Amino acid sequence: MAARSSCGPWIHPGLVYASIIWVTVAVSISVCDCKTLDTKPKVFSDCGKNVTLTCNASTSVVQDSKLMKFEWQFKNTTLCQYEQNNFTSKIQCKGANTTSGLSLTLTIRNITPTDEGVYHCKLHLSREAANGQSHIKVEDCLGSTHESLDNGNASCTFDSVYPSGVVHWYQGDSNITNASKTHEKQDKDGFYRVMSEVPVKIENHSQPYNCSLWMPSTNRYIFSQLVSLGSKGQLQWICITMGILMRSFII
CATH class of the missing domain: 2.60.40.10 (Immunoglobulins)
Structure with missing residues (x-):
């Protein structure tokens, strides 16, 4: 005969077993009904x-x-x-x-x-x-890019980037990423603007600088750009200057 606890009402063991079986069946039915x-x-x-x-x-x-x-x-x-x-x-x-x-x-x-x-x-x-x-x-989202070489720094800016990327810097064959400073800003649409710069060594100015955007999410580079006297900004300025000089010679 089952003993009755002095701390609470007596519950028949059969009722406990029946409750357990009922809950198990109910859970099984709900799982099976899920499509x-x-x-x-x-x-x-x-x-x-x-x-x-x-x-x-x-x-x-x-x-x-x-x-x-x-x-x-x-x-x-x-x-x-x-x-x-x-x-x-x-x-x-x-x-x-x-x-x-x-x-x-x-x-x-x-x-x-x-x-x-x-x-x-x-x-x-x-x-x-x-x-x-x-x-x-x-x-692998990337919008526009901009690079420049002035004020003692080589800089690269990447707009409309997603997910956020990492900028790696090289000068010739040397990895100079540790000397760079990079910061980012996210806009309301979730895109990042990644800006990075590295000090320019005057004594070794002949070696071109390279900035590359690395995407950790896909484990690959999605953009690479030379930053030197031959970069887009400097070439545009040289073309304008040469145009002015040629015009002065013609006049």
């Missing part, structure tokens, strides 16, 4: 490109059920809904009903860093729910 939608888990894109995410629900998922809601969400915001085709400068949404099931296509135009993240596709039916997701990863 997964067909989506592409990872999507990689360069800046400025258009990305299309497609979510498919097979007939085995939607059969004998009433469609309540079918949508794409990003950061808890609904971007796209089935039977409500949206077309804006940024988002295009289209739903379709085919013999193989339902599909919901979301197109994001002109991808920027703020578009990076996990997009959730959610399907709500009268009997159950299903979900899927796609993770957009934005990489």
Whole structure:
């Protein structure tokens, strides 16, 4: 005979076992009822490109059920809904009903860093729910560049960079990155402006300087530029000066 505790009410062991079995069955049912939608888990894109995410629900998922809601969400915001085709400068949404099931296509135009993240596709039916997701990863973005050699420093500036990069400096075959100073600033759209400079050695001015933007995320250089008397800024100034001199000779 089971002993009764003096600290609380007596509970029959059979009730405990029955409760455990009931909870186990309930959890198993909830897990089995969870449906997964067909989506592409990872999507990689360069800046400025258009990305299309497609979510498919097979007939085995939607059969004998009433469609309540079918949508794409990003950061808890609904971007796209089935039977409500949206077309804006940024988002295009289209739903379709085919013999193989339902599909919901979301197109994001002109991808920027703020578009990076996990997009959730959610399907709500009268009997159950299903979900899927796609993770957009934005990489190797670079807009304009500027380099100069003045005031005792060689400098390079990289605009619209994403993810943030690392500037490596060389003079000839020598790595002089340790002597450089680099800082960055991120704008509201998620892009970085990376600025770096290194002191110029007057006694060894004949050796050209090189600044290269290294992307740790993809483990490669995406830009490399010589900074010397032959760089764009100096060449432009030389051309202007020569033009003035030639004009004076002609006159």
